[in-house]
Amino acid sequence: MSADLLLDCRGMLCPRPIIELGKHLAEVPVGGVIAVASDDVAAAVDVPAWARMREQEYLGAEPAEDGVPVYSVRRVS
Amino acid sequence: MTTYLDSASGEPLHPAAKTVLEQATEHGYADPRRLHGPARNARIMLDNAREATAQALGVRPDEVTFTPSGTHAVHLGVLGLLAGHARSGSLLAASAVEHASVMHAGRWHEARGGSFATLAVDPLGRVTEEPPAGTTVVAVQAANHEVGTVQPVASYGESAPLFLDACASAGRLPLPEGWAAAAASAHKWGGPAGVGVLLVRKGARWRNPFPGDDRVDERATGMENVAGALAAAAALQAMVAEQEDLAARQHALVDRLRAGVATIPDTDVVGDPDVRLPHLLTCSFLYVDGEAIVGELDRRGFSVASGSACTASALEPSHVLAAMGALTHGNVRISLGRETTADDVDRLLAALPDVVAGIREEAGL
Incomplete structure (x- = not known):
């Protein structure tokens, strides 16, 4: 999945990766995709939960080349 | 106190x-x-x-x-x-x-x-x-x-x-x-x-x-x-x-808490609103660090628990919240004792918006 904006949050603990998503969502156009690479276990739950609460569309996770999951969210509003 | x-x-x-x-x-x-x-x-x-x-x-x-x-x-x-x-x-x-x-x-x-x-x-x-x-x-x-x-x-x-x-x-x-x-x-x-x-x-x-x-x-x-x-x-x-009386009183106090925390922006109020234990409420505040909120509430005289990873003994977020798809960071569990009063609940509700806003501000949001 190609993202309009990819945030590298490797090594950061929750809620930091989610804070980065919140800070940078506005930089992606409506309909665009923001993604975050995070090796924090809480991100697997908290990225979809963030998308639900902020009424954005969670698209899923795919591993990056180094195996770290990259979570993608489509900006819908 | x-x-x-x-x-x-x-x-x-x-x-x-x-x-x-x-x-x-x-x-x-x-x-x-x-x-x-x-x-x-x-x-x-x-x-x-x-x-x-x-x-x-x-x-x-x-x-x-x-x-x-x-x-x-x-x-x-x-x-x-x-x-x-x-x-x-x-x-x-x-x-x-x-x-x-x-x-x-x-x-x-x-x-x-x-x-x-x-x-x-x-x-x-x-x-x-x-x-x-x-x-x-x-x-x-x-x-x-x-x-x-x-x-x-x-x-x-x-x-x-x-x-x-x-x-x-x-x-x-x-x-x-x-x-x-x-x-x-x-x-x-x-x-x-x-x-x-x-x-x-x-x-x-x-x-x-x-x-x-x-x-x-x-x-x-x-x-x-x-x-x-x-x-x-x-x-x-x-x-x-005293079960019936206590449960009814605590259930009503938790209703009040649920309604109160729900007015704080970006809050995930977790669990069944009605078919539930009478005395406890769990919620998660978006962008808030669990350790920070437990610490700040403690500084203000409120003792609460948290299921967030940074506060949990296992260093992993609560498996309960994860299984439900609930937000795991910024989590607090508030549970009432038999002597908890409406005044206690109201003082907590008065403090929480400020505590949450302060931590979010520090995070740059």
Whole structure:
């Protein structure tokens, strides 16, 4: 999945990766995709939960080349 | 002054238990198995504790065993049912939101060649998945210890022998029917710590999964905590006597809390709003660090728990919140004691928006 904006949050603990998503969502156009690479276990739950609460569309996770999951969210509003 | 809002971790000793604990500690020191006077005193106290506990929970006295903790009662209950049914299989199925003690028992069982499956829950935390075919024992809690949701226990006892973890609900809600074994924990109802209760239904196939002991009660290990058990029973009786009033009052206070925290922006209020434990509420604040909010509330005099990874003993976010798809960071669990007042709740609600906004501001949001 190609993202309009990819945030590298490797090594950061929750809620930091989610804070980065919140800070940078506005930089992606409506309909665009923001993604975050995070090796924090809480991100697997908290990225979809963030998308639900902020009424954005969670698209899923795919591993990056180094195996770290990259979570993608489509900006819908 | 501290406003203690963590009774789900440990309820303060019930006044009804205080004198009992003191006196029973003084007089109940002997080994109840012996044949002399002091032993007979201890035996009478232990029998009274068993009788009173059975009556309060609506079970038979010979179904009650006192254990050194609720956790140990859970381990004995889960693994003992599996041992009793070992000939028909070895598959344990448990809801994905069971207490860590059930999960640890499941992994222990798995490490010894058994199988362990978890059953999915809905976003309110209610178990919805059917146990797989061939399930030997199914474990479902009466109500969830973190989010309060009451489980549809009755339907699960039909498919396989049911282990019921009643640690979060005992004394607060009536014990559901349909279990083969169950567990409860005294310090969660205002008894002393160090007293758990294992219930095994008359006729249920239960076998000691551990080395066992030579007590009068075949399910007990080591000398009973006689004074603790008697004080626990006194607290439980008192809690059950005031159950309806207390539950109604606490339920209304938690309604008020739920409505209040829901007005804070970007807050995930978790668990079933109605069919729940009367005394607890869990919510997660987006972009908020769990350790920071627990620390800031503590600084302001409020003691609350958290299931966020940075505050949890396991360094992983709460498996309960994760199974529900609830936000795991910025999490607090607020649980009311029997003396918590509307004023306590209102002061917390007055403080929270400021605490949350302050932490978000520091994070740059």
